[in-house]
Amino acid sequence: MRAEETATVIVTRLPRLVRVxxxxxxxxxxxxxxxxxxxxxxxxxxxAFRSRKLVLEQMAQMGVDSMPLVIIxxxxxxxxxxxQAAYQxxxxxxxxxxxxxxxxxxxxxxxxxxxxxxxxGRIGAAMAAELGTMKVTEQVDALEAxxxxxxxxLVMPRLISATLMLPVLVxxxxxxxxxxxxxxxxxxxxxxxxxxVIGLRHSFxxxxxxAGLIKAGVFGMFMAIMGCHYGLRTEGGAEGVGKSTMxxxxxxxxxxxxxxxxxxxxxxxxxxx
Amino acid sequence: MIEIRGLKKRLRRRWVLNGVDFTxxxxxxxxxxxxxxxxxxxxxKHIMGLMKPDEGSVLIDGHDVTRLEGEAxxxxxxxxxxxxxxxxxxxxxxxxxxxxxxxxxxxxxxxxRLLPDIVREKLHLVGLSEDVEALKPSSLSGGMRKRxxxxxxxxxxxxxxxxxxxxxxxxxxxxxxISHLIRKLQREAKVTSITVTHxxxxxxxxxxxxxxxxxxxxxxxxxxxxxxxxxxxxxRQFVEGFSENGPLSTV
Numbered sequence: 053m054r055a056e057e058t059a060t061v062i063v064t065r066l067p068r069l070v071r072v073x074x075x076x077x078x079x080x081x082x083x084x085x086x087x088x089x090x091x092x093x094x095x096x097x098x099x100a101f102r103s104r105k106l107v108l109e110q111m112a113q114m115g116v117d118s119m120p121l122v123i124i125x126x127x128x129x130x131x132x133x134x135x136q137a138a139y140q141x142x143x144x145x146x147x148x149x150x151x152x153x154x155x156x157x158x159x160x161x162x163x164x165x166x167x168x169x170x171x172x173g174r175i176g177a178a179m180a181a182e183l184g185t186m187k188v189t190e191q192v193d194a195l196e197a198x199x200x201x202x203x204x205x206l207v208m209p210r211l212i213s214a215t216l217m218l219p220v221l222v223x224x225x226x227x228x229x230x231x232x233x234x235x236x237x238x239x240x241x242x243x244x245x246x247x248x249v250i251g252l253r254h255s256f257x258x259x260x261x262x263a264g265l266i267k268a269g270v271f272g273m274f275m276a277i278m279g280c281h282y283g284l285r286t287e288g289g290a291e292g293v294g295k296s297t298m299x300x301x302x303x304x305x306x307x308x309x310x311x312x313x314x315x316x317x318x319x320x321x322x323x324x325x
Numbered sequence: 326m327i328e329i330r331g332l333k334k335r336l337r338r339r340w341v342l343n344g345v346d347f348t349x350x351x352x353x354x355x356x357x358x359x360x361x362x363x364x365x366x367x368x369x370k371h372i373m374g375l376m377k378p379d380e381g382s383v384l385i386d387g388h389d390v391t392r393l394e395g396e397a398x399x400x401x402x403x404x405x406x407x408x409x410x411x412x413x414x415x416x417x418x419x420x421x422x423x424x425x426x427x428x429x430x431x432x433x434x435x436x437x438r439l440l441p442d443i444v445r446e447k448l449h450l451v452g453l454s455e456d457v458e459a460l461k462p463s464s465l466s467g468g469m470r471k472r473x474x475x476x477x478x479x480x481x482x483x484x485x486x487x488x489x490x491x492x493x494x495x496x497x498x499x500x501x502x503i504s505h506l507i508r509k510l511q512r513e514a515k516v517t518s519i520t521v522t523h524x525x526x527x528x529x530x531x532x533x534x535x536x537x538x539x540x541x542x543x544x545x546x547x548x549x550x551x552x553x554x555x556x557x558x559x560x561r562q563f564v565e566g567f568s569e570n571g572p573l574s575t576v
Contacts, residue, residue: 186415194413197373198427198481199403205430 086281092203093211093280103209110213114175115220125170126225129162130154130232138241150243151251154233159264160320163226165312168218168271172304176279179210180300183283184293192284202284211276218272219265226264263319270315271308278303326350327372327485327519332381333541334367341367342378343541351484354511354518356528358563359538360573365521366410368538369487372519373407374398385485403431406478406486406516410493412470414462420473421458424448427481447476451506468499475506479514486510488520492527504530525564529553537563 100107137153183206186192195202230252237243282300286292332345341364349355359365370376372383374390382389388401414423424444428435435443445455451472462470471491478486488507492500504527511518511531522528528535529549537545537552537560545552545560552564562573 190409190411190413191415193370193375194407194409194415196375197402197405197407197409198431198477199399200427200430201399 082281085285086277089203089207089281089284090211090277092201093207096201096204096208097212099204100208100212103205106205106209107212110209111217113178114171114213115217118171118174118217118221119224121170121174122167122221122225123228125166126163126228127232127235129166129225130158130229130234131236133157133162133229134233134236134241138237147241148243148247149251149254150233150237150241151248152255153251154237155230155252156255156260158226158229158233159260161264161312161316163222163229164218164264164268164271165308167222167225168268168275168308169305171218171221172271172275172278172308173301175214176275176300176304177297179276179279180283180286180297181293183280184286184296187284187286188289188292206284207276207280210280211273214272214276214279215269216272218275219268222265222268226261266319267312267315270311274307274311275304278307326384326386327517328382328384329368329372330382330384332368332371332383333379334364334371334376335379336367340541342371342381345381345538345541345543347536347543347546349485349517349519351517352511352515353533354508354520354531356520356522356532356535357538358522358525358528358535360563361523363538364541365538366489369407369489369519369521372487373405374402403427403433403481404484406481406483408471408475408478408486408488408491410490412462412474414470414474414477416462419459419461420448420453420465420476423462423473424477424480427477431481433481443480444476447479448473450479450510451476452502468495468503471495471503472506475510479510483516485517485519488518488522490522490524491520492522492524500524500527501530503527507531525566 133154134150137150137157138147141147141149141153183192186206192202192206195205234245234248237248238245279300282296282303286296288295327349329345329347332342333340334342345368357365357368367376371378371391372385374383374393378391382391384390385401385405388397390398390401393401414420415426418426421441421444424447425440427433428440428443444458448455448457453469453472453476457465457469457473462473465473486507491503491507495503507518507520508531510516518531520528520531522531532549534546535549535552536543539545539559545555545557547555552560555561555564559572
């Protein structure tokens with residue numbers, strides 16, 4: 053009787069187990085494909101100088117063309133951060149320390165993460181849509197047919213550009229967010245320029261700034277990997293391109309947030325822990 | 326020489342290729358015909374090494390492209406040009422940049438000649454003037470796009486050219502001019518050609534030999550005259566193009 057019951061349980065749960073197994077196999081396959089693509093792109097890095105036109109084009113598209121968006125996002129992020137910080141510290145810490153709070157928060161977290169999330173939406177989607185369209189119109193096959201590895205011609209320039217340009221964007225984003233915070237602090241909260249700047253200087257550590265830029269570089273790399281991976285595995289027509297674009301944006305944002313946790317714990321250790 | 330041996334490929338639970346054996350000798354022009362969905366384009370992609378078979382091999386000058394990887398595969402591919410049905414020109418590049426791409430990216434030896442001169446020569450060879458050099462592919466007509474794509478193929482100076490439905494979507498006059506171009510390249514540039522087409526008029530003109538792919542295998546091979554005289558009902562129905570009272574299904 054017990055054997056029969058066990059058999060029934062196994063039979064009823066089997067479809068679910070099969071689905072779980074299929075899901076896990078798919079995840080391993082996806083990660084494997086990504087790793088192969090990244091490996092091929094990294095091996096192509098020595099030819100980056102020869103492909104400098106492609107790299108520079110991508111850098112312009114990711115950097116210069118993203119600036120208007122970064123300016124708006126950063127100024128308002130800084131402004132909101134200033135107001136919220138003032139709200140949270142009221143009664144606990146004198147509001148004159150607002151510059152210290154904003155400066156560190158922006159450099160460590162808000163600048164890199166928010167810039168990465170906003171740029172992931174723009175660049176991750178653009179990469180996946182462009183490469184996806186190239187895939188479904190046989191342009192990627194044409195590259196391979198001409199003996200040109202897509203990892204070298206398409207992935208490597210995007211990987212280098214995103215890894216280099218996101219930290220550059222974050223430098224601007226940090227500055228603009230601090231400026232946004234200053235405007236709120238000065239105009240609405242009545243904190244003088246001198247007090248705000250002293251607060252900033254008081255808490256400034258170059259290590260925070262550089263750690264934030266390292267985070268930005270890693271986020272840029274993940275964004276390019278997701279955009280290229282989902283773009284190059286597009287199947288079907290317009291529907292497939294739309295699906296890949298959506299997957300690339302979601303995967304970019306999720307990978308940025310997960311990487312942020314691990315990088316934060318690694319780059320900003322808490323003493324005594 | 327291209328030797329296809331026992332090639333099998335299963336796609337979406339169906340054997341699209343189910344034991345294809347076929348040899349193409351140097352200098353000849355072979356046309357592969359068959360109903361839509363019989364795996365003609367899949368066969369071409371196996372020859373290019375763009376798809377891997379479940380069984381069998383494809384030997385190009387003795388190198389099995391089904392087993393080669395990386396740089397070794399790329400090296401063999403550079404001997405084989407592929408004209409895609411959609412032309413597959415790069416939208417972001419001009420016509421001249423498209424034609425120059427395989428030379429610059431593969432660092433092909435130009436023999437001291439300047440790149441713009443080579444691009445111009447290849448464009449002239451396919452009947453395009455210098456005026457199109459600065460245009461983007463989206464500004465070209467279907468026939469011009471096919472010609473530009475062919476110029477890009479020729480820039481690699483391939484020993485073999487695979488044409489995937491080169492006349493599809495073109496008007497009859499343009500289709501005929503593309504057929505003449507394929508013949509001219511085979512005869513003058515001594516390029517071995519493999520053409521996949523449904524266009525029997527073009528097939529008769531282009532082919533030294535016609536092979537019919539049916540049910541995953543080569544059903545018939547012969548000269549254009551032999552296929553016209555064939556008594557095989559499947560071959561007859563296809564070349565005569567009637568949809569009823571024949572063994573070929575239209576569903």
